[in-house]
Amino acid sequence: MTDSTTPGWQSFLRRFVTRRPIAILRLEDYQYGAILNSRKGMREFTLNIPHDYLREVVAPCLCLITGTRLRGVQDHDDGEEMLYVGVIKSKQVTATLDTRIKVERTARVTPSASQLVGLIQEARAAERFSTRLADPSPVTKLSPKLSAILVDTMASSRGNHGALRMVSAGLDQPPLGPSGRLQGEAIDMALKVFGLSGDAPAVHLELVKGRESRLVGARLMEDSVIEHDARQVPEFQLVGSDATGRAMFRKGQQTLEVITANRKKLEEVFGVDLIYINHFHDNLVMVQYKMLEHDGAGGRDDWTYTQDRHLSKQLSAMQRFSRRVVSSEKSYRLSDDFFYLKFVRRYGDSESSFLLPLEHFKALARGPSRAPRSKKVHLSYTALEGRYMRQTAFHSLLQSGYIGADSSTTAVLQTLIEDLLSGGDALVVAIQRKTTQAEDDADHARRMQDWDDTEAGYH
Structure with missing residues (x-):
């Protein structure tokens, strides 16, 4: 729920994700490393994903990006979960089987996706989000209600306000005076x-x-x-x-x-x-x-x-x-x-x-x-x-x-x-x-x- 003290960008994001729900984008370890090493890094990248996973995703939309930062070369299990917010700006059919998405305005938020589950106050919503996270698909679309709850949950941490505000600017195009x-x-x-x-x-x-x-x-x-x-x-x-x-x-x-x-x-x-x-x-x-x-x-x-x-x-x-x-x-x-x-x-x-x-x-x-x-x-x-x-x-x-x-x-x-x-x-x-x-x-x-x-x- 929002009130008169809710920042404008938060209110906007809640309204936006009820129309275009959040999509969870999962990066494999090799993808995460390759994107980090790319010219623009995590702040802007493209991915080719099979059509079926993107059929219900409408661009532009808010996305949560999950990945694992490995701490050591030998121990693949010892890694740090990373969570980013970003904007899926566009999607375009590029091949018989694949669609390319362009992701912009990514910024890191805390805590990790698995820890975020414990911060959701509604038990049923927390259970649904946990189930969606367990889905191995490269892209998973959330429901409008769960998307709005996630916006408020992430916004409950002051440290995430800058990232969420920047992402909202990538979705909102107010007329400029x-x-x-x-x-x-x-x-x-x-x-x-x-x-x-x-x-x-x-x-x-x-x-x-x-x-x-x-x-x-x-x-x-x-x-x-x-x-x-x-x-x-x-x-x-x-x-x-x-x-x-x-x-x-x-x-x-x-x-x-x-x-x-x-x-x-x-x-x-x-x-x-x-x-x-x-x-x-x-x-x-x-x-x-x-x-x-x-x-x-x-x-x-x-x-x-x-x-x-x-x-x-x-x-x-x-x-x-x-x-x-x-x-x-x-x-x-x-x-x-x-x-x-x-x-x-x-x-x-x-x-x-x-x-x-x-x-x-x-x-x-x-x-x-x-x-x-x-x-x-x-x-x-x-x-x-x-x-x-x-x-x-x-x-x-x-x-x-x-x-x-x-x-x-x-x-x-x-x-x-x-x-x-x-x-x-x-x-x-x-x-x-x-x-x-x-x-x-x-x-x-x-x-x-x-x-x-x-x-x-x-x-």
């Missing part, structure tokens, strides 16, 4: 500047309980995700009620930390949606996102921006802060202007977006770009005639350190973050830095553990 869409685009841009694709896996993901963050859609390199009530993010002076998520990405010896947070009167401080700090080149860039609306008047096919009610305050905030900053000491900077406005089409391909430096935008605002008989700024994509910066060029210049302010403003940025409170639009902070020795050691230990598990799985 402008704030959520732009936060997702800002995260994607930060990853691209870092040299990673938008679906690059995170080595660590923290989600704050009760807070919405587009990071919930991030893929994981590890098999766990954390949801917490922390009043601050570890190693960051960040008020807990402000932070909504934190993810860490690796590229060689570099680390990108992406923090999402709610903002309070952000226009009065910086007036931006994305703050990117690159400690390798000591440059900092702040970006304000604006939406382009389609303009089909008079048979035209154009995209325009007309000044919104926030622009004046945002520009004033940028201007006040810009005057206080000393130009970067890095002589190779092509420009030390670190405020940019990014214009994104409300509908359609985000790759068609473009950026304008603050000074260029102000020059356009003083010119004929104003709407007729109006004091508002009006920008036409066609009228700009290519006088803008494409995001690929922006990524390259930012990544190489040719644009942006010196990172001496980091202290001011931390002051901003500490002052954020919930209830406003979304902010993304992306910090690129050198990977610490402790993080490097942890990565190495994880790789060695995966290697040991894989070697054991093959024997």
Whole structure:
């Protein structure tokens, strides 16, 4: 049963599994070892399974994945039961006898499947689940009622909340408002500047309980995700009620930390949606996102921006802060202007977006770009005639350190973050830095553990 205190993702999962019940997916020891050793590991994989076992499974659906992590090569009986949740995203007939399923968003939950039986409060439900687990079939579909009971049983452990919340995001496709869409685009841009694709896996993901963050859609390199009530993010002076998520990405010896947070009167401080700090080149860039609306008047096919009610305050905030900053000491900077406005089409391909430096935008605002008989700024994509910066060029210049302010403003940025409170639009902070020795050691230990598990799985 659920009540008013039940998290939204849990309520959604209960409703979902009553329509599309949970499927138990059993991995043989050799399959588990091979998947661990694959390029994407457990987080995403495909399997070919005989048709008959999948006839009643409707994709997408929630699945429980069972496997055994062998502890030693010689003793095959001495193993640790592993339990994962994931999403069977699709199934497709690939041969006369087999159907291929694609499994995504897997994350480990506890305890093991056999121990989970003892946590089910309803005796008949526990007996039915135990019977289903004993079925040797590679896939077993559960009943709707048992599926809902299992969701609540797994959710009774706080340690499973992050994994279940991430899985629910893979099944739920709520309509995105402008704030959520732009936060997702800002995260994607930060990853691209870092040299990673938008679906690059995170080595660590923290989600704050009760807070919405587009990071919930991030893929994981590890098999766990954390949801917490922390009043601050570890190693960051960040008020807990402000932070909504934190993810860490690796590229060689570099680390990108992406923090999402709610903002309070952000226009009065910086007036931006994305703050990117690159400690390798000591440059900092702040970006304000604006939406382009389609303009089909008079048979035209154009995209325009007309000044919104926030622009004046945002520009004033940028201007006040810009005057206080000393130009970067890095002589190779092509420009030390670190405020940019990014214009994104409300509908359609985000790759068609473009950026304008603050000074260029102000020059356009003083010119004929104003709407007729109006004091508002009006920008036409066609009228700009290519006088803008494409995001690929922006990524390259930012990544190489040719644009942006010196990172001496980091202290001011931390002051901003500490002052954020919930209830406003979304902010993304992306910090690129050198990977610490402790993080490097942890990565190495994880790789060695995966290697040991894989070697054991093959024997």
